[in-house]
Structures are given as structure tokens and as C-alpha cells.
Amino acid sequence: MSAGTRKLEEVLLAEPRGFCAGVDRAIEIVERALTKFGAPIYVRHEIVHNTFVVNSLKSKGAIFIEDLAEVPPGATLVFSAHGVSKAVQQEARDRGFDIFDATCPLVTKVHVEVAKLAKEGFEFIMIGHKGHPEVEGTMGQLSSGIHLVEDVADVARVQPGQTEKLAVVTQTTLSVDDAAEIAAAVRERFPSVREPKQQDICYATQNRQDAVKIMSPQVDLVIVVGSPTSSNSNRLRELAQRLGTESYMVDDATELKPEWFEGKSRIGLTAGASAPEVLVSEVIDRIRSFGAVSVRKMGGIEETTKFPLPKGLRLEPPPPGHLG
Template identity: 50%
Template sequence: MHAPEKLLLAAPRGYCAGVDRAVQTVERALELHGAPVYVRKEIVHNKHVVETLRERGAVFVDELEDTIPEGAITVFSAHGVSPAVHADAERRNLVTIDATCPLVTKVHREALKFAAEGYTIVLIGHAGHEEVEGTMGEAPDHIVLIESEADVDTLEVEDERKLAYISQTTLAVDETRTIIARLRERFPHITGPRTDDICYATTNRQAAVRQMAEQCDLVLVIGSKNSSNSNRLVDVARDLGTASYLIDGADQVQEEWLEGARVVGISSGASAPEELVTALVDFFRARGTTDVSEFEVLREDVRFMLPKQIRQAMTQAGDA
């Protein structure tokens, strides 16, 4: 049984402000309105979080017509939804609470602004990801999706002078930078958002893993398979030549990964709760690892207010 000599815990790691807000939104909705509260798609991409909320009375559905009764309380996930989904909810008289991350909302607004000005919009992102589907739905006739530098090379646009780019918030920072550079090279007139679309949390977690991985023999990232930002953390470590794996929790650690791993780094994706990190540390402590230290790269103090409907309902409940 292999026990690493040392554990390094990447900081920042785990919950970002958008995930914290989204999870709290479902929790408060359950407290205020009672179960069931319906949630379109997974509120955040984490198996553990979804299961915990399901046990408390949240009902996760893929689409609104999947069994949501008329007039029911329905929460939209942190990844955002298209205007068509909002219209559908209105048509079915659903009481909606939008838990879209404000940083995703910012990208939606950029899409609308560029579309209104007649631009063709290049969206850098992963096909099929909920965030991408929501953003593309804002201006479907104006947006083309690209996933790689190779896609830039085959891109055909009507008017190169009316071209803009936006991106998914949870991509690999380095990869996105090279895609944007390729776009600028091919289309010198392309315009972009005023500030980066890749969110602070994605950027910071990747920076922490990048610095930490250089000192590690193995990096374990806690996050679910469908979590884009968690997968990118594994990529960052592997790009530096450090072995790295994505796990949902301590029970998925494989014995052979630990062979010869003297220093093990741990991080977690933006939708993974800290209790999963604690459990993983306990797993190693039980094997005899005693040296556990935080590897802090920077501090985060971002907080987002809960959605207005929740804040108002909480105030009324307090007064009652």
C-alpha cells in the first residue's frame, strides 16, 4: 500500500462564486417553497452535488416538457439557457428562478450586442456543452462554433470586417489564447469582448495547478466527467508532464497511480464541494501521510448575490 510523503492542496480550488450561488439557489428554493423544486439540467456539473440536492427534493430534468407540472418552481442551471427555453417556461406558466452564473450572462449579452450590430460571431467552445447551447441560442443565425485552431483555418465568413469572437467561460486558458491569436492572424479586423470571457475561477484554478504540478509526481483533480473546467485542470498538469487523473472522490483512486508518487497534488473543479477534498486527504492520512500543506497561488474573494426572486422571498419569509 503506497502512501505519498507529502500532499499539496492547490489554492484556489473548488467552488467558484457562480456555483456557490447556484447551489444555494436550489437549497433556498427548497426551504422557501418545499419539495419538489424542478431543475433544468444538472444545476452544476458535479455528481455528488446533484445527488445531495436530489435527496433533499430537487427533481432534475433534461428539458422543460419532461414532466414538469404547470406552474411549478423551476430553476435554470448555472450554465445558462437560451431565450427559447425562457419562452417555453413562460408558455407553460412555470415559476422560474434563473441561477445562471453572472459571468455566463455577460457572454450572452456580448452575443446579443455583436448580433445587433450585424457581426458574425465566432464562439470558442465545446459542442454540446450546456453553456455553449445557451449562448448560441441568443443569436443562432449569427454564431459559428469553433473548437480548435484547425477550425479557424477552415472558417468561412461573409464579411471579414464584421467579425467578433466570444468564448465559453471554462476553457483551457492557454489553448484559447492560441485560438484567439490564430483568429487575429487570419482575420486582422476581428473584434472581441472588452474583458476576457474565460472566468476568473477557471483562470485561477489552472494557474494554481500549473505552478503546483511542477513539484508533484501525481496530481489528482476532484470533479465529474462532464465538468469542462475540471477536465482542463487534468490537461494543465499533463501538459507539464505530470501524471494526472480526474476522480469523483477518494474511492476512485487506483493503487497503481501511487507507485513511486512521493508528492501528490490535489485540486478540485469549480463545482466540487470541499468535503470531497477533505475526504481524499483523510484517505491519504489513513495510509500514513502526515505532511499536508496548502499550495496557495492567490486568494479569491468574489461573491455573487442570490437571484432577486430568492432574495425577495427570503425577506418576505423573514417578515412573516
């Protein structure tokens, strides 16, 4: 059967896909703040990089802002999952907001490491994407002494003030392979560089990329559900493409184009860590309307990580003697 006459038969679902523990927690923080304090709740930057999630929270009374001057005094403010700089934290405190920090604990771990090593006199090389809010937040933990590299060529150009005490940190949502390549170039140029005990790239980013590596050779096309601003979703699409499989990223089912599926028999489907499962279900329905007859889940890692909520938003235990 020629490629042009192959029939669309199966959707292969990547496992794991979609929401990670940090995203779950961040969304829950905004929802609980809305329930507890009422609308509006102000959120600095998109809570996670997903259009559907942001619009859903807007409809419930969340207001997303970039500049803290837009927030009225005494309001409740949530920091997004990507983290914020020390300057933003200080400004929020100075303005007297009631603050809840939805920074992913895995990003906070990087911030803590930076603060600890800076006290010991270290400078830093950060592997990440310029302008991404997570990078701005991590680099903003220090007033100086942290140098961004986006690729191997940047490593050759970077000029730290000293090299005796130099440490490397990484944006948590990068391509695992790209980050490893850049880290190798950093080690080659600065052999005594200190690396994190555990890699900074988060478990969810790693797991979703590993699943795409397994899935891509088995399918004719990969669809990634994710928003254009989502770093980890973009990396999934690039990875499939790099592995030789045609790949597209869509915000939702309406962006699927019928011509992508012509001559394709098996479709691989995954979702970035900030994309909800409802969008995946809608994409499956649309692919079925193009002719796919079955959906099969890949085997994969089951993620059980859960992060606690901030103190003021945890569910209160029932009073003694309460029968509930």
C-alpha cells in the same frame, strides 16, 4: 533512493480550488427555492457538473430534467449555472413556470455582449466545446450568425457570412492556453475581429489553472477532484499532464487507486470549480491511509467574489424594531 522505494510523504493542496462564486450561487438558489416553495423544484440540466452535488440536491427534492415537457404546469423551474438558449427561456415562459435563473453572471455577461453586438450587425466566432450546455446556451442567444470553433483547424474552415463585423466569444471554462492559441488563429485569419474587453474565461477557471501550473512541477502526481462532465475539472487534469506530471481526475475518494501512489513522494491535489470541499477532505483522508503524513496548503489568490441571488430568493430584512 530509487523511484520505486520513495515513500509517500506529503499532500500539497492547490489554492484556490473547488467552488467558485457562480457555483455557490447556483446551489444556493436551488436550496432556497426548496426551502421557500417546498419539493419538488425542477432544474433544467444538472445545476452544476458534479455528481455529489446533484445527488445531494435530488435527496432534498430537486428533480433534474432536460425536456421542459417533463415539468408540470405552475411548477418552479431553475435554469442551471451554464445558461440556456432564448428558445428554452421562451418555452419556459410560455408554459407558465415560476422561473429562477441560476446562470452564472459571468456567462450572462457573454450573453449580453452577444445580444448587444448582434444588434449592431455583428456575426460571432465562439471558441468552445460542441454539445456543452454553456455553448448551446450562448449560441442559442441568436438564431444564426454564430459559428463554433473547437480548435485551430476549425478556424481555417469557418465561413462567416461577412468579415467586416465579426466578434469572438469564449466558453468560460476552457483551458486558458488553448483558448489563447485558438484566438490567435482567429486574429490571424480575421485581423479586424473584435475581442471582448475582458477575456470571457472566468476568474475561477484562470485561477485554478494558474495554481496547477505552479503546483505541478513541485509534485510527482496530481489528483483533480471533479466529475467527468465538468469542463473546468477536465482542463485541470489535462494541464498537469501537459506540464509533464502524471494526473488523474476522480469523482470522489473511492476512485483513487493505490498503485497510482507507488514510488510517489509528494501528491498535488486540486478540485474543479463545481467540486465541494467535503470531497477534497475525503480524498486527503484516503491518501493519508496510503501513507501520506502531512498536508500543506500552497500560497495562492484568495477569492472574494460574491454574486447576488435573484430577487425572490433573497433573505427578507427583519421588520422594523425586530431584535433578532
